[in-house]
Amino acid sequence: MNPFRIGLLGGLGVLLALVIGSAIGSLATVLTYLLTAVFLALGLEPILGVLQRLRLPRWAALVVVVIVLLLVVAGLVFAVVPLIAQQAASLATTIGQYSSASAQQHLVKQMQGVAGPSIDVSSLFSNAASYLQKNAGTIGGGVLAVGFGVVQGVAGTVVVIILTLYFAASLPAFKAAGYRLVPMTKREGFSQIADQIFASVGRYVVGQVSLALVNGVLSFVFLSIIGAKLPAIFALIAFLGSLIPLVGTISAAVVIVLAQLALVSDHPATWIAVAVYYAVYMQAEAYLLSPNIMNRAVKVPGVVVVVAALAGGTLLGVLGALIAIPVAAAALLILEQVVIPRQAAA
Numbered sequence: 001m002n003p004f005r006i007g008l009l010g011g012l013g014v015l016l017a018l019v020i021g022s023a024i025g026s027l028a029t030v031l032t033y034l035l036t037a038v039f040l041a042l043g044l045e046p047i048l049g050v051l052q053r054l055r056l057p058r059w060a061a062l063v064v065v066v067i068v069l070l071l072v073v074a075g076l077v078f079a080v081v082p083l084i085a086q087q088a089a090s091l092a093t094t095i096g097q098y099s100s101a102s103a104q105q106h107l108v109k110q111m112q113g114v115a116g117p118s119i120d121v122s123s124l125f126s127n128a129a130s131y132l133q134k135n136a137g138t139i140g141g142g143v144l145a146v147g148f149g150v151v152q153g154v155a156g157t158v159v160v161i162i163l164t165l166y167f168a169a170s171l172p173a174f175k176a177a178g179y180r181l182v183p184m185t186k187r188e189g190f191s192q193i194a195d196q197i198f199a200s201v202g203r204y205v206v207g208q209v210s211l212a213l214v215n216g217v218l219s220f221v222f223l224s225i226i227g228a229k230l231p232a233i234f235a236l237i238a239f240l241g242s243l244i245p246l247v248g249t250i251s252a253a254v255v256i257v258l259a260q261l262a263l264v265s266d267h268p269a270t271w272i273a274v275a276v277y278y279a280v281y282m283q284a285e286a287y288l289l290s291p292n293i294m295n296r297a298v299k300v301p302g303v304v305v306v307v308a309a310l311a312g313g314t315l316l317g318v319l320g321a322l323i324a325i326p327v328a329a330a331a332l333l334i335l336e337q338v339v340i341p342r343q344a345a346a
Contacts, residue, residue, distance in 0.1 A: 033156060037163030039323055042198055043205025044168045062169050193337055200333070201326040207293045208322070212242035214289060215249060218281065219256070226273050229263040245321055246309045249285060253278035304328050 044065060051061035167174070175194070182190045216239030223231035234256045241252025257278060260271040305325055312324025 029156070033159050033163060035323070036160050037167050039201065039205065040160070040164040041167035041171055042201040043209070044164070045171065045198065045202040046206055048168065058172070059169065062165070065168075066165065189338075193333060196333055197326075197330040200329050204326045204329070208243060208245070210293055211285065211289060212239045215239060215242040215252075215281070215285070222277050223274070226270055228260055228270055228274055230259075234259065243322070245325055246306065247313075247321075249282055253282065304332070 044062075047065055048058065048061045051064060052058060056064065175191075175198070179187055179191045179194070216235045219238040220231050220235035223234055228234070237255060238249075238252045241248040241255075244251075257271060257275045260274045264270045305328070308324040308328035309321050312320030312322075312327070314320070
């Protein structure tokens with residue numbers, strides 16, 4: 001073939017690859033919504049399976065699940081949201097009180113006593129104030145951008161909920177249609193492995209939400225008992241943090257301990273008790289709760305969990321960290337049931 005034609009075809013191939021990459025980048029948000037909805041739909045599948053085994057049709061099982069979720073959300077709205085709103089207003093008032101000069105001096109003095117002579121807390125506060133003054137415009141623009149991001153997040157949440165219900169209702173049809181694309185000679189083995197992967201993802205979602213609920217409820221109970229500030233808000237932070245594998249629990253714990261340090265600096269025993277509690281809880285979660293809950297869902301070695309979560313978080317952020325572990329479990333399942341038997345038979 002003429003070298004010019006080869007070069008031309010090569011250039012056209014590169015341009016086509018760039019166009020496809022640009023299109024995928026433009027559809028990144030839509031693809032994220034779709035992937036999240038599929039992930040959540042697989043999480044609902046174990047519950048729907050239990051209801052179907054009770055002789056409920058799939059549509060009736062889905063209606064029951066939706067009604068229960070709506071009741072739970074309504075209960076949270078009427079029971080927890082007013083408490084969170086009240087405590088958020090209290091937090092805003094507390095922040096306003098710290099804006100006065102005397103309160104700032106008192107806070108600096110208290111934190112200096114905690115930090116010790118090796119750290120100049122007064123200098124840190126001065127540098128932070130200077131930074132805020134110099135970058136007020138940039139920070140204001142960032143706050144506005146965060147506001148737009150919140151609006152987009154709410155709209156995205158609605159879209160994900162609608163897609164989740166659609167995928168949950170149509171999942172058997174989607175699976176059957178996908179299996180028909182596989183050659184007949186390999187369809188049975190493919191469907192068995194795919195069903196195991198789907199079941200593993202569903203159990204993983206249920207297990208992760210269960211761990212988050214345990215952390216949120218125990219945090220609220222403990223913070224309320226010891227008289228910590230704003231227990232409902234920090235219990236919500238603990239719940240949301242625990243939804244993220246590996247780093248979520250410790251990140252939420254650090255935020256809660258530092259916040260309690262600032263809010264109850266006059267009572268060091270309170271925030272010290274919070275720090276000790278989360279240190280103990282993280283050990284209990286790592287060696288007691290997580291093995292008993294998650295090992296029944298996905299059997300993945302600890303090293304693979306760490307590597308998968310780090311890689312997934314780097315590629316796709318929080319969503320990548322969430323789906324990385326079931327993806328790793330699926331890869332190990334394929335390796336164990338497909339690749340290794342083929343190597344043994346060769």
